[in-house]
Amino acid sequence: ELKVEQNPLFLSMQEGKNYTIYCNYSTTSDRLYWYRQDPGKSLESLFVLLSNGAVKQEGRLMASLDTKARLSTLHITAAVHDLSATYFCAVVYSGGGADGLTFGKGTHLIIQP
Amino acid sequence: DAGITQSPRHKVTETGTPVTLRCHQTENHRYMYWYRQDPGHGLRLIHYSYGVKDTDKGEVSDGYSVSRSKTEDFLLTLESATSSQTSVYFCAISKGLESTDTQYFGPGTRLTVL
Numbered sequence: 001e002l003k004v005e006q007n008p009l010f011l012s013m014q015e016g017k018n019y020t021i022y023c024n025y026s027t028t029s030d031r032l033y034w035y036r037q038d039p040g041k042s043l044e045s046l047f048v049l050l051s052n053g054a055v056k057q058e059g060r061l062m063a064s065l066d067t068k069a070r071l072s073t074l075h076i077t078a079a080v081h082d083l084s085a086t087y088f089c090a091v092v093y094s095g096g097g098a099d100g101l102t103f104g105k106g107t108h109l110i111i112q113p
Numbered sequence: 114d115a116g117i118t119q120s121p122r123h124k125v126t127e128t129g130t131p132v133t134l135r136c137h138q139t140e141n142h143r144y145m146y147w148y149r150q151d152p153g154h155g156l157r158l159i160h161y162s163y164g165v166k167d168t169d170k171g172e173v174s175d176g177y178s179v180s181r182s183k184t185e186d187f188l189l190t191l192e193s194a195t196s197s198q199t200s201v202y203f204c205a206i207s208k209g210l211e212s213t214d215t216q217y218f219g220p221g222t223r224l225t226v227l
Contacts, residue, residue, distance in 0.1 A: 004155075033215065035218075041220075042218045042220050043156075043218040045215050045216075048215050088155060100158035100171050101148075101156070101158065101216060102158075103155035103156045
């Protein structure tokens with residue numbers, strides 16, 4: 001059974017600071033996704049990481065993947081209030097057929113002015 | 114906009130009643146998914162479909178059935194709703210040719226079972 005663990009689950013930080021969210025998964029997977037969810041809204045795709053050592057950046061967010069350690073990180077640089085949201089990592093389990101995503105429980109991020 | 118609509122967007126029903134949620138896509142993608150989201154659990158896969166009349170179970174399929182008679186519509190049915198099925202339900206599609214391509218999510222349906 002594929003398990004995906006995120007930490008921290010809750011993070012309150014100040015604007016201008018840097019921080020990292022971690023995502024560990026338990027079995028080999030083809031790819032890893034990061035999503036953002038605002039309160040009461042749907043999920044928005046942020047990044048897809050396809051291979052070991054992959055790094056993607058968009059604005060103040062940077063995601064990386066280490067498939068050997070089964071670890072992905074989402075790094076926030078010089079946080080701003082608009083980045084307040086819940087962030088999910090999700091992993092594909094390559095069990096054949098149409099593969100669904102296994103999600104972490106999410107990191108609820110609050111960025112204080 | 115991922116080209117996905119869900120209906121209804123909100124529903125309150127009573128225990129024991131049947132409920133059907135609809136997911137509609139406008140782009141004829143092959144792969145469609147139903148997830149539920151509950152506090153403390155993230156999202157969990159209920160059922161998925163890899164084509165018309167081709168569906169399979171996900172992690173939390175008990176108490177749910179699905180049907181896909183047309184490419185654009187994927188229906189989720191609760192045959193006899195229970196309070197434990199109170200949740201937010203999201204439909205998703207995979208826009209690529211592979212099921213492992215990025216999934217895009219609909220707006221969600223908030224279901225309350227009293």
